[in-house]
Amino acid sequence: MAASTHWLASATAQSVLERGGNAFDAATAGAFVLHVAEPHLNGPGGDLVALLATATDPTPRVLAGQGHAPRGATIEHFRAEGLDHVPGAGALAAAVPGAVDSWLWLLARLGTWELRDVLAYAVDYAERGVPVVPQLANVLATVEDLFRTHWPASYTLWMPEGRVPGPYDTLVNPVYARTLRRLVAEGAGATREDRIEAARRAWRTGFVAAAVEEASAVPHRHSSGTDHAGVITAADFADFEPCLEPAVTAEFRGTTVAKAGLWSQGPVLLQTLTLLDRFDDARIDPSTALGVHTVAEALKLALADREAHYGHRDPAEADEVLARLLAPRYTEERAGLIGPTASTAFRPGDIGLPSYTPPLTTRRPDVRADGVGEPTVQQTGATRGDTCHIDVVDRWGNIISATPSGGWLQSSPAVPELGFALGTRLQMTWLDPAAPSRLEPGMRPRTTLTPTLLLRDGVPVAALGTPGGDQQDQWQALYLVRTLALGVDPQQAIDAPAFHTTAVPGSFWPRTWTPGGLVIEERADPAVVEELRRRGHALTISGPWSQGRLSVVTRDPDTGVLGAAANPRGAQGYAAGR
Known part of the structure; x- marks a missing residue:
């Protein structure tokens, strides 16, 4: 059985199960499809939390895919930037992306499928397109001016014809498809696990981390109304390690x-x-x-x-x-x-x-914060993303519930070479050293996932x-x-x-x-x-x-x-x- 917030992810997960994959193969494949089908609700630059148990060990365990604050994300730095809070949009609010690395880590340890087969669904949807759900069209319409004026890479990626895609238009993301193909291509090794670990290295210490550092360092408009550079670096990627x-x-x-x-x-x-x-x-x-x-x-x-x-x-x-x-x-x-x-x-x-x-x-009264299950875009122009979800249980009794989020297309400028944006999970921290959920390098922000x-x-x-x-x-x-x-x-x-x-x-x-x-x-x-x-x-x-x-x-x-x-x-x- 598979259930999720988008029919394409559920269909993908069920397809994997039908072809002999287990729940962890299926959930991973479905999650990468969610990056493509619900990019306003989650993305590769985001994070995840999952609860799981295996057929041989029913003990519930947590896949901690929530990235930590980068080394340069200090209260002092934010104060020096003239900020009294962590912005809700912009790369300065980015935690280290944990979603992709955590899915690959899980796939290597508890899955059974080759990486190329797991990612094939997302690659196909990214290249051939997915229908734009009405909520996605609404978000894109709201951020059109922001993208055109301040985030040109995002405008190019999400409005390639110079206009906002309408409901049920076909949306492609060939840049992200190339990123996934490159992860597979760099996944060389003698065993399935070795090949997945090689792909993880390409993400953590290779071309992905390098492209994120370069793009983040360019000052850009944040939800504070001011321009800032992000502080995330390739070294921060290497610091993150998924775990159960x-x-x-x-x-x-x-x-x-x-x-x-x-x-x-x-x-x-x-x-x-x-x-x-x-x-x-x-x-x-x-x-x-x-x-x-x-x-x-x-x-x-x-x-x-x-x-x-x-x-x-x-x-x-x-x-x-x-x-x-x-x-x-x-x-x-x-x-x-x-x-x-x-x-x-x-x-x-x-x-x-x-x-x-x-x-x-x-x-x-002038600020909307409905929290009704879809992204909210305030009248002030600031954007808040939301989340997606997937659950899978297989014939053997493996079971997983995962809530991926962050890295929304409206969270920060797209990384041109990769086809996705960074998340803004650090907005959940306080610039107050006394707060238990304070901003501190190396610490996970308190997540709602x-x-x-x-x-x-x-x-x-x-x-x-x-x-x-x-x-x-x-x-x-x-x-x-x-x-x-x-x-x-x-x-x-x-x-x-x-x-x-x-x-x-x-x-x-x-x-x-x-x-x-x-x-x-x-x-x-x-x-x-x-x-x-x-x-x-x-x-x-x-x-x-x-x-x-x-x-x-x-x-x-x-x-x-x-x-x-x-x-x-x-x-x-x-x-x-x-």
Whole structure:
């Protein structure tokens, strides 16, 4: 089974499975197709987080494909550039790209296919073209002036005929196709693994790293409205090394939920679920006003803790912080804060360790930050990308959930020789030495990428995730409450009306919040909406099918029966299998 945010990636992954590849071959092939099919949502210059387990070892592990801050990305340098924050667009905000190297690393160790066969799908789509989805056309139209005026390499790459491609036009990227072909050509070696490792060297220390350093060093317009050069170098590429890390887990309704650690927002889901596990099913049913209220208030508490305590830490310190955040006594205290009315306060908890309070800036009416699952382009001209997702489970029981992101075409100028842009993940760091998610060379920025793996009795039973920035774990919480507590079918759980809170500082520029803010799809029961208003929630009604792009694959370990579901919103997501 394969499910993703774009039908071409799902079809690619399923094709690999049909031809005998395993889940890791399929996910890698699908992920490279996502670079081509959803370039406004992810790219080769971005990053990824994945949760996986193998047929021979069901232990959940995290593929940490989040690159770190370059050596030159210091708070002092940004201050010297006249900046009081990390820009949301421009190469100065680039972390070391981790996505491509991590996929190749995973393919060498857990896959079975040759690199040329895995990349053949993406090469073909890049050369022959993919249909421009409407959201991509909208993004390109919004950044046309920026590209023409300030980022000429991007204008040449994405508007080759001197105009913005329209919805369902065919879009090609022959430059990226050449990059992939060159990676394959440079992958010489006696074994499959040797050939993939040779391609990794071409990426890490060869022509890719050299081209990125040269392009980044050219000053260009950032979202700050000022021009800066990036600081990333070829040496920074060589510093990055993908790895598999232990997952962190919590129990909800008898199911183990596995996530990435404190350098992601993954523990937000764990904290939320441990809070909700203290209430009966009727209290947390998202189809009722009481359920929406309870889930939203739990999310606010967990997200406040994210701002106060999450960030890249050494393993021992991270384990201590997580143990305190998930401790039964602390969870009981936090659950007791959920009252009958909406909280409008920012309420991180005291876990007996130093905490951080970020600047709290109320959302301005002239700045859009919908977070509805597609990239948002503010009226100020600044751009924010989003994310994509892919889940795969194979006949043997290998399973993976991956959320690639960053490197959006609107994030920074395209590297002319490579056909892609750098990401801007450093915008999630603070220029404050006291912040746990501060900017610091060699440190991972705290990422919003947060896929999920579910296990019962130690055996994987589902892999899921969604794009959506700060909303990723919020929408996954709704899915898990509906499926694990209320017994709702996976597809029905994805289709059900969704909501999320905005009562927390955003991870992306302009990092604003709305005290008591709650965004809910207009398909929700009007009586529920009215009751939420009476409870004091500052409601925003979004489009009827506007929130979340969740997908999931499932496996019953007793029968071997596989399942999959995907999001209908935007008519892009697709689930396939047999």
